[in-house]
Amino acid sequence: MGKVFFLFDGPEDAAITILLAHGAGAPMDSASMVATAKALAAAGFRIARFEFAYMAARRYGHRKPPPRAETVNPEYIAAVDALGVRGPLIIGGKSMGGRVASMVADELHAAGKIAGLLCLGYPFHPPAKPEQLRTKHLAGLKTPTLICQGTRDEFGTPEEVAGYTLSDKIRVFWLEDGDHDLKPRKSVSGFSTADYLKTLAEQVAAWARSITT
Numbered sequence: 001m002g003k004v005f006f007l008f009d010g011p012e013d014a015a016i017t018i019l020l021a022h023g024a025g026a027p028m029d030s031a032s033m034v035a036t037a038k039a040l041a042a043a044g045f046r047i048a049r050f051e052f053a054y055m056a057a058r059r060y061g062h063r064k065p066p067p068r069a070e071t072v073n074p075e076y077i078a079a080v081d082a083l084g085v086r087g088p089l090i091i092g093g094k095s096m097g098g099r100v101a102s103m104v105a106d107e108l109h110a111a112g113k114i115a116g117l118l119c120l121g122y123p124f125h126p127p128a129k130p131e132q133l134r135t136k137h138l139a140g141l142k143t144p145t146l147i148c149q150g151t152r153d154e155f156g157t158p159e160e161v162a163g164y165t166l167s168d169k170i171r172v173f174w175l176e177d178g179d180h181d182l183k184p185r186k187s188v189s190g191f192s193t194a195d196y197l198k199t200l201a202e203q204v205a206a207w208a209r210s211i212t213t
Helices: 031-042 053-058 069-083 096-110 193-212
Strands: 007-009 017-021 046-050 089-094 116-120 145-150 170-175
Touching: 007 031, 017 031, 017 069, 017 096, 017 116, 031 046, 031 089, 031 193, 053 069, 069 089, 069 096, 089 096, 096 116, 096 145, 116 193, 145 193, 170 193
Parallel strands: 017 046, 017 089, 089 116, 116 145, 145 170
Antiparallel strands: 007 046
């Protein structure tokens, strides 16, 4: 496992650090990841972003498909160790990145390495395949968790998620008319993506305070 490279946003002396991994198809510096990191940084967090090896390899012309999510669990744990945060750390990510974080969260939480888990657009199932659930491990999750989900997310709608067995440690925050990237249709919602990211950051800040104080 090679060296982990991070992109940072927000104050170096922030009380809480959030480590974010990317989704299956877009890198850590995609427009969505950049905008989300900057919104969270504006709310006072120190944000660190990193890439799994298959995505980093694409920067050098190696077009590798996304691996099975669980196979990169060790890479997420290695990133936590490489980051070496001393204060409260929340792990998470966009879509697959959040899913991978959710699979290693309890191990890291039990070891005292993280305070919580933040999932941005959790992929509860593949689009148009609601029977292929990715929720089994979420039923017994012991780590304080916030899932931010758009109501138009084809990876898990409010109606579908309401029927899942989720741990009582999980809180789901719904963004009305948001898609899988948490983007609303301005003509429908009256809000822009920037508005939604500001709202998201405020929700994350309130939740993070509640689990670290």
